[in-house]
Amino acid sequence: MILYCSGEPAHRRLPVVTVIPTFPKDVQARLDAKESCQKVPKLLNKIIRVLYEMMAEYTMYPTNAEYVKVAKAVIVKYPFLKDNEGNGYDICVGEDLTSVAAHVNVLQSECHKTRPDISAIKDLMARTFSWRRREIMEGMPVEDALKKYPYLRFPAGLFDEVDRIHPSTSSFCHRFRECFTTVLPNVLNLAKGKSHLTQYYTDARQEAMAEDLPGIDLRAGLVFLPSIFREKIEHLIIIGEGDPATPHPTI
Incomplete structure (x- = not known):
């Protein structure tokens, strides 16, 4: 039974068995070929977006445990994506408050440099993407989002973010x-x-x-x-x- 309050469905949890959806063609082709494409930022962004949208069908507020559960399900289906370090399933889906805070600190520091390391900034923006989308969907004001992730003030940063949300063959x-x-x-x-x-x-x-x-x-x-x-x-x-x-x- 689903309860309703003020016209909105009650908070739902992910199903016991996590079914990993099909990814965009370019990502799925690499996965079918057993290529470790999670190291390619553009492809990783697409993986994260698809997984996040799948979770959003059940809840807009996934717990860290649910992020980890989905990441594990991805590794079970595509074991060649498993990291050789850490817990083995850190494909940037299972980021937690501590890791995101560390990424944000480096990101903010780089953005305020006269000559920032753009490649490092892009990598950090990709790593914090799913967490950032969650914060925004939970109501983070635009001003707060721009302060926390200052690269969004850069035209290139804003374009990259749109490309993460709506990936396409062209930018x-x-x-x-x-x-x-x-x-x-x-x-x-x-x-x-x-x-x-x-x-x-x-x-x-x-x-x-x-x-x-x-x-x-x-x-x-x-x-x-x-x-x-x-x-x-x-x-x-x-x-x-x-x-x-x-x-x-x-x-």
Whole structure:
């Protein structure tokens, strides 16, 4: 029997027998070939996402024991994924509060360096992904998430996170640019006379070389979006020096 409270289903536990779902084609092909693909960040992110979504069908608040249970089930099905160190099933699904805290400390330290180690940051972001998704789904505010995981403030960090959530054969940045380019003429047309930034765009276009115009038009289209949707432009775009007045992503 399932009890309901305020229209939401009661907290459910994972089934006694954990059935590992099928992974995306590129991951599943490597697993079927018995390749240890968990060391490839892009493939590991997909493994974590699929497992997390499987657990989310039962509960939005998995315990650490349940994370470990699922990790063990993965190892039973794909024993070649077993680590040679530690408990043998640490494929980043069984991260706990202590390990995540250690990762976050290093992550924050690297992000504040003049020359951060981007490869190390990407690895740490991948290791803390499932834990971070859990925190956000439990209601962590945007401002707190950006403070804890400062790499999300970097454009590359934000793009990587979208790619982890919605993996594809092409990157989010490429997909967005390709799709946005198709509607760009309409965006620029709609923005005429609706933004005080129009003059900046006109001046820049007049002074630019022909080969630079596509890039200028693309950036202008992004900058004009808030005015089209009647948003307060100062909350989304910064002209000149200074920090954004909002924790949300800002141009």
